[in-house]
Amino acid sequence: MTKDLQDxxxxxxxxxxxxxxxxxxFLNHQVHPPLIQAIGTHIAKRFENEPITKVLTIEASxxxxxxxxxxxxxxxxxxxxKSKAITQSGVYSTSVYSFTRQQKYEIAVxxxxxxxxxxxxxVDDILAEGAGVRGLLEILExxxxxxxAVSVVIEKSFxxxxxxxxxxxxxxxxxxxxxxxxxxxxxxxxEESE
Amino acid sequence: MTKDLQDxxxxxxxxxxxxxxxxxxFLNHQVHPPLIQAIGTHIAKRFENEPITKVLTIEASxxxxxxxxxxxxxxxxxxxxKSKAITQSGVYSTSVYSFTRQQKYEIAVxxxxxxxxxxxxxVDDILAEGAGVRGLLEILExxxxxxxAVSVVIEKSFxxxxxxxxxxxxxxxxxxxxxxxxxxxxxxxxEESE
Numbered sequence: 503m504t505k506d507l508q509d510x511x512x513x514x515x516x517x518x519x520x521x522x523x524x525x526x527x528f529l530n531h532q533v534h535p536p537l538i539q540a541i542g543t544h545i546a547k548r549f550e551n552e553p554i555t556k557v558l559t560i561e562a563s564x565x566x567x568x569x570x571x572x573x574x575x576x577x578x579x580x581x582x583x584k585s586k587a588i589t590q591s592g593v594y595s596t597s598v599y600s601f602t603r604q605q606k607y608e609i610a611v612x613x614x615x616x617x618x619x620x621x622x623x624x625v626d627d628i629l630a631e632g633a634g635v636r637g638l639l640e641i642l643e644x645x646x647x648x649x650x651a652v653s654v655v656i657e658k659s660f661x662x663x664x665x666x667x668x669x670x671x672x673x674x675x676x677x678x679x680x681x682x683x684x685x686x687x688x689x690x691x692x693e694e695s696e
Numbered sequence: 697m698t699k700d701l702q703d704x705x706x707x708x709x710x711x712x713x714x715x716x717x718x719x720x721x722f723l724n725h726q727v728h729p730p731l732i733q734a735i736g737t738h739i740a741k742r743f744e745n746e747p748i749t750k751v752l753t754i755e756a757s758x759x760x761x762x763x764x765x766x767x768x769x770x771x772x773x774x775x776x777x778k779s780k781a782i783t784q785s786g787v788y789s790t791s792v793y794s795f796t797r798q799q800k801y802e803i804a805v806x807x808x809x810x811x812x813x814x815x816x817x818x819v820d821d822i823l824a825e826g827a828g829v830r831g832l833l834e835i836l837e838x839x840x841x842x843x844x845a846v847s848v849v850i851e852k853s854f855x856x857x858x859x860x861x862x863x864x865x866x867x868x869x870x871x872x873x874x875x876x877x878x879x880x881x882x883x884x885x886x887e888e889s890e
Contacts, residue, residue, distance in 0.1 A: 532774045532809040535767035562755035562775065566763040573729035580726045581756065615726045 503544035530563035542570020598637035616645035632663025697738035736764020810839035826857025
């Protein structure tokens, strides 16, 4: 899967600069379902021996990936909702700063869907600065739920998200780790032995 | 499927008033993947003889349903993105009024993902006033793409969305049609012969 995904990215992703990669023709605007199904099955396989009770993601671009993983694991998934203000009761919530949009937004999860008994796999499409994942981790803490790992499809390893998670001791599993990239030379991946 | 879904709604949905039904424990916040898979397979089966090239939905709560339908049909899906302002080029966009949130927002689809050659199945979780679906129909018109049908999991038949689509001549397929409901007496469905 990891090699297949690298091939897929080499072929279908568009590298616009050394920071920006567009994957919206198959991952997060138009979506290619067989790819997502393969990704979901692969991530689920990796964590099949963990006592995961729930998959957690954030709307919108993590939803189909969380669904594919959760279906393969046989557990429900929950997606944190974005909103402008925390005015709701009965929710865990925190604010997230989006580097892409350069604005803050709130994310929320209803209290009834996360409990101290939950072992949670966080799933998302892309790990860059890690702001979204950090928000989800805060919500897990509020719920006193346990983290099993953070799993993402693509990691931009040259940005701060992975380092932040490594430093804090959270297990991370990224299917494709991008060391560097440019429109001229394409994508350079970090190769790992599984 | 239709009967199974009615049973599911009778058991798991919470009717808060004669207008408001909460399905966020299994459909649009926490999600029960086997239910979504069954729904996706069922909708795909219904349209298997149509020359569908793409499934179209709107973020966030339509995404997992569109994925399940598109996977079963063997076509890509596209989700329209919500944003605050139309400042992008290269997109089809329109404004949608949310009755739930009482505010306007913009939805956009990149032009490259819809063309006059596309035969589109629109999919969403709930049809109420039909504002979201109307926005997607406007985007189809801008793209000069063809509509095959609109398919939703739950239709609140006592609100205006279904009538608006029927009057405009658009084919609609709703898995569960709610004629009326109340916290005391529960949900009354419109029964249809298939």
